[in-house]
Amino acid sequence: MITAEQEELMREQIRHHRCSDRSPTLEFDSLTVEFKSRRGTARVVDRVSLQVWPGEIVGLIGESGSGKTISAMSALGLAPRGASVTEGDVRLSGESLISMSEADLRKVRGDRLSLIPQDAMRALNPVLRIDKQVGEPYVIHRGSNWSSARSRVVDLLADVHIPSPADRSVEYPHQYSGGMQQRAMIAMGLALEPELLIADEPTTALDVTVQAQVLQLLREIRENHGTAILFITHDLGVIAELCDWVYVIYAGAIMEQGSVEQIFDHPRHPYTDALLKSTPTVHTVQDELMSIPGQIPSPFSLPSGCRFADRCDRRFDKCSKEPSMHAVSPDHMARCWLEVGE
């Protein structure tokens, strides 16, 4: 059992574990995003706090519909129509992005931070050649001319293994396969070696060998430029391979966080545990995959207690109240009543 002082100490150690002095590159401070509609208010991101320190690669995993994309987009001021940040803040190296003017935000986006969006095919402009799109940040943010931008583009496309990059750079998005479109977006995201990179499921359309090369590129950009990376993915293998720290989100709230070793070796939250057990593997034949029964609660009517309760097989009487985040070891926290002593 852990006392309050011990826990406070552990929180301090957690901070220390990840970064001792500098301020985080990206910080979500109790970020809350809501949709208002005729049917009421949907709270899709609920007081999410997370940090990404300089040079750190942080994974964000969670159920489909749990608010990963919306929180990333809201942070960049790109929330969809109808969504608004109702509480909390997002800071880039200490500077609030939420209160920044649209003009300043536009300067920051693409220059100091870049986003690789979940839907590459939708993000690309169908009537603009690939080289124009990938090269644009150089021209806009670095004042480069088009001919030198073009040669950089060809290098970048080669980095992400587009075959015959010089010839294919002058094609249009519809001439690219799904994975090639995704790689064009990755190239664009890496172009300016930003301070912060948010990558929303960037490798879903890539075969595992190209994926491995892209992950290597990300490691290099972090080594060489200290880029902080927030990596949203469903692929637990990629998390294990790439990330230093992991946040697990469920129905809009962070349920567990910890070093990648802690999350995989000692998952403490029943949701994380179930996720780890649902993965199909290449190594064995499986008769039936485990899945978590039921559905994620609707953001219009979140339960008042633990939001995982109606699907949790370890639920007990305390779970009708909302648990808070508890430190369980110097590099690990979980939001579950099982972690709380008497």
Added chain:
Amino acid sequence: MTSPLVEVQSLSKSFTGSGPFWRRRDVRALVNVDLEIRAGETVGIVGESGSGKSTLLRIILRLMRPTSGRVLIEGHDINLLARRDLRLMRRSVQAVFQDPTASFNPRQSIGAALAAPLEVHGVGNSVSRAEKVQETLDLVGLNGSFVERYPHQLSGGQRQRASIARAIMLRPKLLLADEPTSALDVSVQAQILNLFKKTKSELGLTCLFVSHNLGVIRYVSDKVAVMYQGQIVEWGDSEAVFSNPRHEYTQTLLAAVPEANPHNRSKGPSLVS
């Protein structure tokens, strides 16, 4: 032995290349591909990104004409079908596309989009159609509230599930699925994969399933085709391909699968290639 449901015979597809004409080279998306799918079987396709998987599916769906070669469904060349047979084929062959956003009309609610195939083929009345929509959404783990929503109001994975629901509305004989679970978390993915398996055993669904996730392919497929640069370089029973891969590219693929174990990190591949 039953005759195959789908036969792909020396299929090739080239796209005119871009760039200045004196060094323009065509993109050879498919090169002499042969493939057979028997009724009730799930064939998995894995392969390099850009190796022609989506092109193959588009040709089988008649969305694109091959440069040469042909595709037979139940023994009939799909590009020579009479109008009536074409209608039947459209009904019994359904697809889940790699890009679920593009396949939905942004101005149509999910409920309307799912009911549309039933209406087009004159199935049931509006009440029974609404019930069927509800039932199918439930199968893919989306509750009733999604009927009224529009595509842009869904998360990536929710949209993908809506597109799976639409593809199975008419209970097709043949389902072509291009990366149908790429946007799903592993638990929802497990739910969908179990659904595929169940539909297959209960309704005899035949399925061509493209995925970059080798674990997924191993789990759902009876047979596996491995594609590389427009060709099928390895073909065989799923078990044989996974436990004893013969082609070098298959071996490379299997070796590159990231393991869900942070203690076994690879050093990362060398970037010189």
